[in-house]
Amino acid sequence: MNKINLSIIGLLTLLIITSCKEKKEVKEETKKFVLSDTMAKMIAIDTVSSGFINDTVTLTGEVSFNENTVNKIFPRNSGQVIDCKISIGDKVHAGQVLATIKSADIAGSYSDLASSNADLAIAKRQLTNIESLYKNGIASEKEYTEAKQNYEKALAAKRKIESLININGGSQTNAGGTYVLTSPIDGYVVEKKVNTGNFIRPDMGDNLFTISDLKDVWINANVFEADITRVKEGYAVEVTTLAYPDKIFKGKIDKIGEVLDPTSKALRARIKLPNEGMLLKPEMFAKVIVNNEEKKKAIYIPTKALISQNSKNYVIVYNGKDDMKIAEVNILKTVGDKTYLVSGVTPGQQLITQNQLLIFQQLLNN
DSSP states (O other), X not given: OHHHHHHHHHHHHHHHHHHHHHHHHHXXXXXXXXXXXXXXXXXXXXXXXXXXXXXXXXXXXXXXXXXXXXXXXXXXXXXEEEEOOOOTTOEEOTTOEEEEEEOHHHHHHHHHHHHHHHXXXXXXXXXXXXXXXXXXXXXXXXXHHHHHXXXXXXXXXXXXXXXXXXXXXXXXXXXXXXXXXXOSSSEEEEEEOOOTTOEEOTTOOSXXXXXXXXXXXXXXXXXEGGGGGGOXXXXXXXXXXXXXXXXXXXXXXXXXXXXXXTTTOXXXXXXXXXXXXXXXXXXXXXXXXXXXXXXXEEEEEEGGGOEEETTEEEEEEEEETTEEEEEEEEEEEEETTEEEEEESOOTTOEEEOSSHHHHHHHHHHO
């Protein structure tokens, strides 16, 4: 009897111990990870969204003049530059003198003008005499007509030489054989190829100055063959430069070439940008990000919400401090700060986007 009682007592004790252990295990299994107030201040939360897929293409390019507002100043005649006080970057006004050039050709024109003035004076004197004689019946009408024609020819010859001098930049009040080059527009001197004392040869076909208003500039970007179908006229772009890495210049592609450059094997895409503050300088290197909005929709999340582990991608879905879970996601494509997904989450869900790796590890351990 005593042995039976001892067996029953031992069995009950074992059952009690087992029951307590099972309760303890159940309690430990059902324990959840709860976000502390301190950790809650260290995280950031964003929302899963849905929208059109943006595909970006990054191109390289350079800042260039707006060719429609650029004026190249060429020499009108050979000669020597005797005065040039303009420097690159100077702001000039329409009609402002850029350089004064002494030219044998202009000197010859002034000599021809002097001769034409003398011929005109003679022709006028002859006309006056013949006219007086004609009115008194001494000279014939034919003589009068010839004198009048000679005067008109001499006057036309003088006007032709004067026009030639004016076209070449000379001044009728200055017979020293010089002419001036002036700016045709208000703008900035962006190119200068001559200095005081330089000689200009008759066979020189290059421009001496380039004037641009720089109110707007062109960005010429290289589009390689693999990207041709992804870059079209009208697409929005964002342009950055080495000089201003934190500043984004926004514009649109307004023209794309039809012929590949034989050296670079790339098309040229042109973007016209307003140049506020004259920040963009010709010849600057530029990075051009082309935004191509496809006609397909997809779920997207902030790229910074992703957690990569063992060749898989995860996010932390946040429903509350005591309700967070790990969700595996399948990526369609990543475009900048957006990642488009095939599956894994639904629009409207909230994700942890800062310090999510710490939460990920805690959830794995619980």
